Amino acid sequence: MVSLLHDNSDKQTEILGIMTEIMAISTSKSSEEAETMYRKVMNKITQTFDDVEATEKLLGLSKIVYHTAVAYIKQKVSGEL
Numbered sequence: 570m571v572s573l574l575h576d577n578s579d580k581q582t583e584i585l586g587i588m589t590e591i592m593a594i595s596t597s598k599s600s601e602e603a604e605t606m607y608r609k610v611m612n613k614i615t616q617t618f619d620d621v622e623a624t625e626k627l628l629g630l631s632k633i634v635y636h637t638a639v640a641y642i643k644q645k646v647s648g649e650l
Contacts, residue, residue, distance in 0.1 A: 573626050583617050584627070591631045600639050607635040 570588065574581055590610045597603035610631045618624045644650050 570626070570630065573623055577620065577623055580618070580623075584623070587613060587617065587627055588630070591627070591634050594631070594634045595638050595641075597638050597642065600642050603635055603638045603642065607631060 574584055577584060587610065590606070590613065594603055594606045594610070597606060611628060614624055614627045614631070618627070641650075
């Protein structure tokens with residue numbers, strides 16, 4: 570993420586905003602909410618960046634956060650946490 574911000578200094582504000590939205594997926598109360606937030610972030614990423622590397626990095630981060638959030642929600646609902 571550091572290299573992404575460094576290499577795209579002209580879009581730092583947009584990148585930081587998207588990273589904030591990605592991390593907000595972690596606050597989802599349900600799998601459905603997490604998926605909605607994830608899809609919104611994915612759309613924003615693909616509409617904001619022409620740079621393939623920047624797009625891949627942000628999509629990868631959002632995928633990791635989404636899958637982690639969904640797994641956490643499922644564990645919490647099942648009482649494993």
